[in-house]
Amino acid sequence: MALKQKDFLGLYNVKSEEINQILKTAESMKEIFTRSVKKVPTLRGKTIVNLFFEPSTRTKSSFDLAAKRLSADVMSISKSTSSVAKGESLLDTAQTMEVMGADVVVIRHGAPGAAEFLANNIEASVLNAGDGAHAHPTQGLLDLYTMKSYKGDFENMKVLIIGDIAHSRVARSNIQGLKSLGAEIRVAGPSTLIPREIEKMGVKVYQDLDEALEGVDVVNILRIQLERQERGLFPSIGEYRKFYGMNKERLDSLSDDVLIMHPGPMNRGIEIESAVADSEQAVITEQVTNGVAVRMALLYLLAGREINDEDLN
Amino acid sequence: MMKILIKNGHVIDTLEELDGKYDIMIEDGKIVEIKKKIQVENEDIELIEAEGKIIYPGLIDMHTHLREPGFEEKETIKTGCEAAAAGGFTRVACMPNTNPAVDNPASVEYIKSKSSEAVIEVLPVGSITKKREGKELAELGFLAEAGVKAVSDDGNPVMNGEIMRRAMEYGDNFNLKIISHCEDLNLASDGVMNEGYYSTILGLKPIPAAAEETMIARDIMLAEFTGASLHIAHLSTKRGLELVADAKKRGVNVSAEITPHHFSLTDKAVKSYDPNTKVNPPLRAKKDVEALREGISQGIIDIIATDHAPHTYEDKLGEFNYAENGISGIETALALVNTNLVKEKIIDYKELLKLMYENPINLFDLDKKGIKENQLADLIVFDPDKEWEVKTEEFKSKGKNTPFSGDKLLGKTEITFSNGKMVYDNRGDKAEIIY
Numbered sequence: 001m002a003l004k005q006k007d008f009l010g011l012y013n014v015k016s017e018e019i020n021q022i023l024k025t026a027e028s029m030k031e032i033f034t035r036s037v038k039k040v041p042t043l044r045g046k047t048i049v050n051l052f053f054e055p056s057t058r059t060k061s062s063f064d065l066a067a068k069r070l071s072a073d074v075m076s077i078s079k080s081t082s083s084v085a086k087g088e089s090l091l092d093t094a095q096t097m098e099v100m101g102a103d104v105v106v107i108r109h110g111a112p113g114a115a116e117f118l119a120n121n122i123e124a125s126v127l128n129a130g131d132g133a134h135a136h137p138t139q140g141l142l143d144l145y146t147m148k149s150y151k152g153d154f155e156n157m158k159v160l161i162i163g164d165i166a167h168s169r170v171a172r173s174n175i176q177g178l179k180s181l182g183a184e185i186r187v188a189g190p191s192t193l194i195p196r197e198i199e200k201m202g203v204k205v206y207q208d209l210d211e212a213l214e215g216v217d218v219v220n221i222l223r224i225q226l227e228r229q230e231r232g233l234f235p236s237i238g239e240y241r242k243f244y245g246m247n248k249e250r251l252d253s254l255s256d257d258v259l260i261m262h263p264g265p266m267n268r269g270i271e272i273e274s275a276v277a278d279s280e281q282a283v284i285t286e287q288v289t290n291g292v293a294v295r296m297a298l299l300y301l302l303a304g305r306e307i308n309d310e311d312l313n
Numbered sequence: 314m315m316k317i318l319i320k321n322g323h324v325i326d327t328l329e330e331l332d333g334k335y336d337i338m339i340e341d342g343k344i345v346e347i348k349k350k351i352q353v354e355n356e357d358i359e360l361i362e363a364e365g366k367i368i369y370p371g372l373i374d375m376h377t378h379l380r381e382p383g384f385e386e387k388e389t390i391k392t393g394c395e396a397a398a399a400g401g402f403t404r405v406a407c408m409p410n411t412n413p414a415v416d417n418p419a420s421v422e423y424i425k426s427k428s429s430e431a432v433i434e435v436l437p438v439g440s441i442t443k444k445r446e447g448k449e450l451a452e453l454g455f456l457a458e459a460g461v462k463a464v465s466d467d468g469n470p471v472m473n474g475e476i477m478r479r480a481m482e483y484g485d486n487f488n489l490k491i492i493s494h495c496e497d498l499n500l501a502s503d504g505v506m507n508e509g510y511y512s513t514i515l516g517l518k519p520i521p522a523a524a525e526e527t528m529i530a531r532d533i534m535l536a537e538f539t540g541a542s543l544h545i546a547h548l549s550t551k552r553g554l555e556l557v558a559d560a561k562k563r564g565v566n567v568s569a570e571i572t573p574h575h576f577s578l579t580d581k582a583v584k585s586y587d588p589n590t591k592v593n594p595p596l597r598a599k600k601d602v603e604a605l606r607e608g609i610s611q612g613i614i615d616i617i618a619t620d621h622a623p624h625t626y627e628d629k630l631g632e633f634n635y636a637e638n639g640i641s642g643i644e645t646a647l648a649l650v651n652t653n654l655v656k657e658k659i660i661d662y663k664e665l666l667k668l669m670y671e672n673p674i675n676l677f678d679l680d681k682k683g684i685k686e687n688q689l690a691d692l693i694v695f696d697p698d699k700e701w702e703v704k705t706e707e708f709k710s711k712g713k714n715t716p717f718s719g720d721k722l723l724g725k726t727e728i729t730f731s732n733g734k735m736v737y738d739n740r741g742d743k744a745e746i747i748y
Contacts, residue, residue: 091630111634117632
């Protein structure tokens, strides 16, 4: 079992069979977590480079752990995007990684398309860990994995994504993945944070959160970057909290088995009230666990293209 | 005595009312005879067989960036003019966003002196404001005295409406045309591509069409108010076109140009994150491109100009966000007009000449050179049916930044005569620039 393509850059145009294959692989990976020795030798001798041009603690440590649990050699490089004014640096860094023998380069970068640029310029597999507002496929997949594990069938699932859709790679990857799997997708947020013609991606746009929440099975709440307020995209945190924040009252209006998700890090008390984040319905920490499993699956499928499935056992 | 006879070409010069098969005899650079059939006997004559070809007067590009002085790594007056000659142009208006900016007569003189050795003629455009900063008027009178016909802060808008008003009023004293780069910088913000479906799926920062349209509306109103003569540079949206059409109906002294890339490509082309598709104004939506084509066929658009914007390899390497704006377009312009407009029956070959020669002359009060007897040969032999592949390594321009690389286009300039001299010859294996 392996992916056909060299790289994994996003969930745009990825077919449901392929997504299901990855989710299934992630399931076998997750089983490893229950063992007393949480490590398999599958990617021994493989080199994985984590190339992070944006500060990230969560995604980076998740990839780190995923690679280590597969026994790969991991190298992590962090650069601030501000020191990278031009594309040559990305190209040069990538070529350096390549001659060091990287099998997979995991890249996080502030510029949309950076992962694709890298993929076109090196032989190693490229795994996109987030490029600007474009795509964050491993987050999308871990969200899908979480939804599937609780709700099963996507065909009858209604998923609502709340918040800053315009600047969110998480939203885009969620939408594209859910679209392939046949779920009903809604987005809600202030119109200043809803990008143009997003309806063409197959979502229904709501301006009113309470209306959007009616009958949903999953609520995925996006982090609101506080600098959006400074740029005039909404007038105050207080307004955002009132009109687009997920609070206890709104949670109580929903069915008991609704799933509350958040990609983290949360602004508690702004887009999500603590009473919601810590509720029975919240699966936010589960998302983190699933993230490691999904990333192991993708690293395995990319780096281990010639490795037999038995090696997992 | 050096004699050249161009035989059997279809000669089109709308200003001279020529449209038909003629032979043209050139002696020592001068056109001495234009006749249905010129008979020659064993004389020492260079014969140019032009059966199936079109003979046009040398085309005029009203919007070129020659980059000199200041950005010689991107282009020089010499290489830009060579590229223009290869593209069928014998005159180019060069924009003042050089370093220093062309905001003073000495800079105009510098360009004139540098271009005196170039293969074609250069028409310097001055800036509207000092250093193109939009704060204080440049010395428009001195610029006009130095020979400038038009002023523009191109690359930058004049954000302050009051400054634009005064530029129009004051510039009018010297018959200067204002060429406006219409862009509201607050609305455009840090956007890098057209706002719409593709910016949404690509996650690239969007530029709304309204950033251009609101400024077109403002400048039309100011032109109406001041009575000045306004030319809209690189118009790219449907609504902008409607504003111009409406203003013309009301008798406002306004004209507009569009670029070949804006009627040839939509914002879908950005999908690969190819930095060569990054340009300002950005490639627009399908509805805009369709409207622009319609606007050209209806004669609302006055001029097709290249906005030739050469850049270095490094300027366009890497992430889309960080790449420079611009397309090196002077060598593909005529072929794109031919392929996408004439062959698509949106315009005919006479209308092409209006857009790329006659209207620039009339609107900018340029010398009429033209195909006529006793005039130095300033014309091109154009093969409208020649298919060729765009290969950037063959560009005369230093700028290889084009989104059309690898495309097959129809129509190639075969020979360019500028000011009595054959300066470009593309008949053999190698396209040659001749000094």
